[in-house]
Amino acid sequence: MSADTVFSITVTAETGERLDLLVAKHGELSRTQAATLIATGHVLVNGARQKASYRAEAADAVHVTVPAPPGRDVVPENIPLDIVYEDEHLLVVNKAAGMVVHPAPGNWSGTLVNALMGRGEPLAEGGGDDRAGLVHRLDKDTSGLLVVAKTDAAHRVLSSALAARQVTRRYVAVCWGHLTGDALTVDKPIARDPRDRTRMAIIQTGKAARTDFTRLARFDSVDLLRAHLHTGRTHQIRIHLSSVGHPVIGDDTYGGGGGRKLAALPPRRHFLHAAWLRFKHPVSGDVVDLRSPLPLDLRQSLAVLSDMPELATHQDPLDVFGFYRTDDPPVRAPRDADD
Template identity: 45%
Template sequence: MNIVDRIVLQGEKEDEGKRIDVFLASELDYSRSYIKKLIEEGLVLVNGKNVKPSYKVKEDDEVIVNIKEAEKIEVVPENIPLDILYEDEDIIVINKPQGMVVHPAPGNYSGTLVNALLYHCKNLSGINGILRPGIVHRLDKDTSGVMVVAKNDKAHMSLSNQIKERSVLKKYVAIVEGVIKEEEGKIEAPIGRHPVDRKRMAVVQDGRYALTLYKVLERFKNNTFVEATIKTGRTHQIRVHLSYIGHPVVGDPVYGYKKQKFKLEGQALHSKVLGFIHPTKGVYMEFEAPLPDYFTRLLEILRAEKDRD
């Protein structure tokens, strides 16, 4: 059996007592019936062991979901330019452009960051299977900025553990709708799958703990330039949290305003700073990705609009 994707999750306090099939269906883009099938085929392991669909999740459970090959898959190296901020034999730090998908998925096997990495690097960590080699964390397609990729399994495990322990510094900048009055604040609200639209995330009562800290960098006539630091790494976390407090990210096609004033290709959200302990050197390293052109242009427009008033 060819495993093309391996997803690793951890049970948290708010997951205690949930059935494993319910827990996984809420976390992944798969139906509960498909999850149940994976469990019955022995492709879901909890703490290294097979379980039944009725198994109740416990805090700190390690849940591994193996996705088997459904069709003949070939992820080929592609000569796509990369903006490399740092590279050694263990890791490669990339400034990902807006519009680039991080890893292949069914129906989209080319033009991704993984295709580019396979061309550039001789080796990548194999922990996450064929579709996501080296991918320790990800950025949304239309979120630009810094991310780290593991070149070997040792580096992958070290970085994954740091992310799990919430010791990795993840600092973003965003331009949001409306003017935020307070200088700084925190958004502490659980995030899970939207109860109706399974492709969206939302603040839901039985979601997973999520914490975002933000501070205002600059105010404009109808918008605010903010810095957001995430202490947890939930899917779409910053986009969901900022929308939840009434200040969605400008250009966000999913969580933002239906009518967009600015003609952007996606949300004005940029992963600016990433800091972690190097997997083998054992020293703290911090990387910063400069603001991309689309972001600086929007700031210039907003400053000019503000000056005219």
């Protein structure tokens, strides 16, 4: 089961801020959640309980314990998975769009973790049964490559490599409109949206987040992009593109959901795919280099958006646009620009 979450705050610039607001901000919680923690004695200021209305003072030490939600056993399920790499230390899954990664309220079954446990193979304990083996995550409607550790030792090494930016994760995205140039770096902090806890937002007090975007092709109404993650915040690529006015097509949460018929996308699908994963094996040190061609629904969408119907049956359309090149490929213009 998941463990309690514990964190501490040393008050500096927040002098005079209400305790419930302070805890909500630092813990990425709603104000109601913070007030409940305070009222139930899970928040201590200098070792003592205070009211939610307490005004923080300089050098106050605030200790917060967020109890784990009531546990539920994770049930192993016989769900087919596309395993693209596996040995005794780890495996890499090519996750399908629509699959939730780990159990949570509203999604206690049918998740990737349920499927992994159903295989009967050992998994690193990681963050508990509900996140067994997971090194990182993908959004429900994002497809592509995801690493799972089988041993605690592999999990520690891979997690450290991820934190040290030694794991290369490159995504393909299609955004509405056109970037101002062929390369763009978005370096904006991300945190939970205080007005809607199901969304993320650009928040100056949030966690640092950086994404490099390279335009691979420019079509009539969209750009085909390669996104390189330097950090791994929730919804990072989606919120970064939305923040510059070019949301991922099909992204209902961050403003890209309109025009689905034009993009030939199925319901609740956005055009974001974790296509390229490169890392050093946690035991052998050998480089593991894996690629996931665009799934059929995204191939069909790209064929329509690019006016290149042959892409719908191409083995991997990303090769056509130089996605896997280590240097920046030339930008491909729409067909009529070549006439």
